[in-house]
Amino acid sequence: xxxxxxxxxxxxxxxxxxxxxxxxxxxxxxxxxxxxxxxxxxxxxxxxxxxxxxxxxxxxxxxxxxxxxxxxxxxxxxxxxxxxxxxxxxxxxxxxxxxxxxxxxxxxxxxxxxxxxxxxxxxxxxxxxxxxxxxxxxxxxxxxxxxxxxxxxxxxxxxxxxxxxxxxxxxxxxxxxxxxxxxxxxxxxxxxxxxxxxxxxxxxxxxxxxxxxxxxxxxxxxxxxxxxxxxxxxxxxxxxxxxxxxxxxxxxxxxxxxxxxxxxxxxxxxxxxxxxxxxxxxxxxxxxxxxxxxxxxxxxxxxxxxxxxxxxxxxxxxxxxxxxxxxxxxxxxxxxxxxxxxxxxxxxxxxxxxxxxxxxxxxxxxxxxxxxxxxxxxxxxxx
Numbered sequence: 001x002x003x004x005x006x007x008x009x010x011x012x013x014x015x016x017x018x019x020x021x022x023x024x025x026x027x028x029x030x031x032x033x034x035x036x037x038x039x040x041x042x043x044x045x046x047x048x049x050x051x052x053x054x055x056x057x058x059x060x061x062x063x064x065x066x067x068x069x070x071x072x073x074x075x076x077x078x079x080x081x082x083x084x085x086x087x088x089x090x091x092x093x094x095x096x097x098x099x100x101x102x103x104x105x106x107x108x109x110x111x112x113x114x115x116x117x118x119x120x121x122x123x124x125x126x127x128x129x130x131x132x133x134x135x136x137x138x139x140x141x142x143x144x145x146x147x148x149x150x151x152x153x154x155x156x157x158x159x160x161x162x163x164x165x166x167x168x169x170x171x172x173x174x175x176x177x178x179x180x181x182x183x184x185x186x187x188x189x190x191x192x193x194x195x196x197x198x199x200x201x202x203x204x205x206x207x208x209x210x211x212x213x214x215x216x217x218x219x220x221x222x223x224x225x226x227x228x229x230x231x232x233x234x235x236x237x238x239x240x241x242x243x244x245x246x247x248x249x250x251x252x253x254x255x256x257x258x259x260x261x262x263x264x265x266x267x268x269x270x271x272x273x274x275x276x277x278x279x280x281x282x283x284x285x286x287x288x289x290x291x292x293x294x295x296x297x298x299x300x301x302x303x304x305x306x307x308x309x310x311x312x313x314x315x316x317x318x319x320x321x322x323x324x325x326x327x328x329x330x331x332x333x334x335x336x337x338x339x340x341x342x343x344x345x346x347x348x349x350x351x352x353x354x355x356x357x358x359x360x361x362x363x364x365x366x367x368x369x370x371x372x373x374x375x376x377x378x379x380x381x382x383x
Contacts, residue, residue, distance in 0.1 A: 110139075
């Protein structure tokens with residue numbers, strides 16, 4: 001039976017990117033994906049590229065490298081990623097202090113501009129002026145993540161990579177077992193997003209990687225035009241993630257909702273004129289399915305306050321898992337005590353850094369030193 005240099009588990013944008021970069025570097029690579037039609041965080045992503053959002057030397061460098069990669073990806077992969085630039089509008093709730101919230105963005109590589117409610121509504125006429133005390137705006141990159149992922153996969157296959165649809169059940173030294181077959185490789189890269197922790201747990205491999213349930217509404221293509229990408233200036237999701245990871249042990253016994261759900265009301269329109277409305281975030285058991293009717297009502301109520309014209313648009317409810325770490329940086333590299341098993345996951349934000357890190361990872365495993373990959377190693381959580 002064929003033995004590969006690498007088996008990559010998960011064909012979302014992280015797995016597709018790393019599989020492509022490894023194949024391009026000359027490795028024999030097998031990409032495994034459990035779903036014929038994926039319904040993962042890649043599919044339901046807003047697609048925003050926050051190239052302006054670096055706050056440290058590390059994140060600023062990665063954001064800069066990310067936009068360089070994104071600008072050439074369509075040509076390199078021979079497919080349109082639908083890269084464009086949008087005005088991001090970060091809404092500030094009524095009765096809040098706009099200046100105080102604006103000050104919290106002062107340490108970003110590019111600080112957003114503070115707008116009055118009138119100026120915000122001139123930029124985005126669909127906004128409800130009465131619901132906001134103001135807004136922040138900054139230029140923001142945007143891609144279609146599904147098309148970008150498919151572009152990576154097709155380029156990977158053209159580079160000689162192989163792909164199989166198979167549900168991975170357990171990882172072993174030099175092998176990956178699925179529900180139907182066992183595949184062999186020298187190295188394994190786990191890029192299974194929100195499922196990564198459970199997969200590694202079943203293989204008796206501990207890791208400090210977590211997951212949330214994200215919920216959105218996806219509309220059909222509509223005539224209504226949303227000019228900007230709208231999000232709240234203060235994302236509750238990051239606070240929820242930080243609070244939920246204070247005690248790692250509770251994640252192995254997660255049987256009910258760990259903390260109350262939060263709603264970060266926002267929306268983005270894609271080039272086919274469909275709109276994603278979101279985002280509800282929950283910390284519940286991996287296999288627990290949120291109540292669809294309750295969630296949809298909550299999402300519609302939230303968007304109705306900020307963007308009333310979107311409230312009754314026909315659309316369908318979707319949910320997926322989003323992987324994250326306790327320090328908002330991804331986990332990249334070999335897992336302590338398991339040198340042949342690597343992880344490339346936890347990219348909760350921003351999407352802009354996936355392509356440069358995939359490229360860096362592929363060079364790093366060929367023996368090139370990389371200080372950035374070293375900083376993102378899972379070993380940083382050993383102490």
